[in-house]
Amino acid sequence: TIPPDLRSLADYEQRARAHLPAATWAHVEDRAGRGITLDDNRAAFDRVRLLPRALASLAGGSTASTLLGVHHPCPVLLGPVAYQRLAHAEGELATIRAATALGTGSVLSTLSSVPLEQVAAARLQAADQLDVAPAPLWFQLYLQPRREDSATLLRRAEAAGYQAIVLTIDAGVKRSGFVLPPGVEAANLAGMEAPRHVASAGGRLLFGTALTDAVPTWEDLAWLRAATDLPVLVKGMLVGDDLERALAAGADGLILSNHGGRVLDGLPATLDLLPQVAAAVAGRVPVLLDGGVRTGTDVVKALCLGAIAVLVARPVLHALAVAGLAGVAHLCHLLRAELELAMAQLGCATLDDLTEERLFTTLR
Numbered sequence: 452t453i454p455p456d457l458r459s460l461a462d463y464e465q466r467a468r469a470h471l472p473a474a475t476w477a478h479v480e481d482r483a484g485r486g487i488t489l490d491d492n493r494a495a496f497d498r499v500r501l502l503p504r505a506l507a508s509l510a511g512g513s514t515a516s517t518l519l520g521v522h523h524p525c526p527v528l529l530g531p532v533a534y535q536r537l538a539h540a541e542g543e544l545a546t547i548r549a550a551t552a553l554g555t556g557s558v559l560s561t562l563s564s565v566p567l568e569q570v571a572a573a574r575l576q577a578a579d580q581l582d583v584a585p586a587p588l589w590f591q592l593y594l595q596p597r598r599e600d601s602a603t604l605l606r607r608a609e610a611a612g613y614q615a616i617v618l619t620i621d622a623g624v625k626r627s628g629f630v631l632p633p634g635v636e637a638a639n640l641a642g643m644e645a646p647r648h649v650a651s652a653g654g655r656l657l658f659g660t661a662l663t664d665a666v667p668t669w670e671d672l673a674w675l676r677a678a679t680d681l682p683v684l685v686k687g688m689l690v691g692d693d694l695e696r697a698l699a700a701g702a703d704g705l706i707l708s709n710h711g712g713r714v715l716d717g718l719p720a721t722l723d724l725l726p727q728v729a730a731a732v733a734g735r736v737p738v739l740l741d742g743g744v745r746t747g748t749d750v751v752k753a754l755c756l757g758a759i760a761v762l763v764a765r766p767v768l769h770a771l772a773v774a775g776l777a778g779v780a781h782l783c784h785l786l787r788a789e790l791e792l793a794m795a796q797l798g799c800a801t802l803d804d805l806t807e808e809r810l811f812t813t814l815r
């Protein structure tokens with residue numbers, strides 16, 4: 452079912468455009484402002500060059516790693532992406548089945564268009580059918596205007612077997628003119644007060660409105676840390692004192708993200724920021740990165756600069772739009788195969804071999 456001319460994530464991106472209504476495509480590719488940050492996320496990867504180790508043995512090589520105590524066959528996760536039924540009728544169900552088949556870790560968005568319990572059940576069912584271990588599954592939390600609603604989401608995610616909570620801190624307020632088509636909705640939030648992300652600024656003034664009162668704060672992080680025994684990862688831009696504060700508040704991991712250039716234009720590329728964040732964290736917790744990861748060599752570059760794993764977001768929608776479950780499975784396979792090839796050509800048998808010494812630094 453996969454046409455032979457689809458050989459890279461770029462091929463899927465190009466093809467997806469023809470498969471999606473213009474408004475949905477515009478939503479997927481949305482950027483803040485002039486798109487400086489969006490473009491820079493990619494450009495940062497393209498500025499880095501690699502240097503191989505000569506004559507290194509590749510015996511016993513593997514792309515596997517352990518993250519928060521859980522085995523990952525490949526250090527690439529499918530990141531949280533809202534409303535996946537925009538791209539394919541099966542939406543998040545297709546994604547989780549594909550991820551399970553390939554052992555790929557994934558993060559379900561609060562704004563999933565399929566209820567989180569159904570996604571968790573589909574994961575177990577697929578693992579059972581395929582006779583494989585269920586792939587790692589995390590839940591991304593957008594704090595809700597009412598704390599009891601956030602607590603309900605947390606309890607539901609725990610009960611359904613999600614293994615970590617990702618608190619997204621960078622999209623508290625956002626302009627959005629996109630209107631969901633009939634049949635696609637925030638399936639987890641039925642009966643809850645409208646989330647701030649749905650009730651977006653939409654061109655109106657912000658200050659003095661309920662939107663700013665509902666933006667998450669340090670108190671919310673402290674509440675979350677106390678409210679669950681699951682590992683909590685913080686997703687967004689965390690530098691300097693904020694980073695220390697998040698670690699002191701008990702964050703178990705960081706996902707360095709500028710929300711794919713969708714929120715504040717002018718933020719630095721995540722890859723450019725990574726060395727300083729990794730140095731500050733100094734191995735105390737895992738640092739993950741997203742934003743513009745599209746090839747195996749991108750994964751290599753992020754790991755050489757201090758990330759323990761990366762996430763991809765828009766590519767999930769591209770793959771879903773083009774080929775549903777098979778497309779997402781192919782996406783997971785492509786990135787792992789490209790990573791293996793890059794590691795072999797670099798003379799790196801394991802992810803631990805991906806260090807700064809593999810980078811040609813004169814350019815940076």
Ligand code: FNR
Binds near residue numbers: 479709766
């Ligand atoms: C997102 N992103 C996102 N993040 C999050 O924490 N919760 C969410 O519900 C969503 N939803 C969402 C929808 C769409 C259409 C896009 C494109 C993105 C952000 C996403 O997880 C990621 O941080 C960025 O998209 C950067 O990665 P890519 O797209 O460059 O791989």
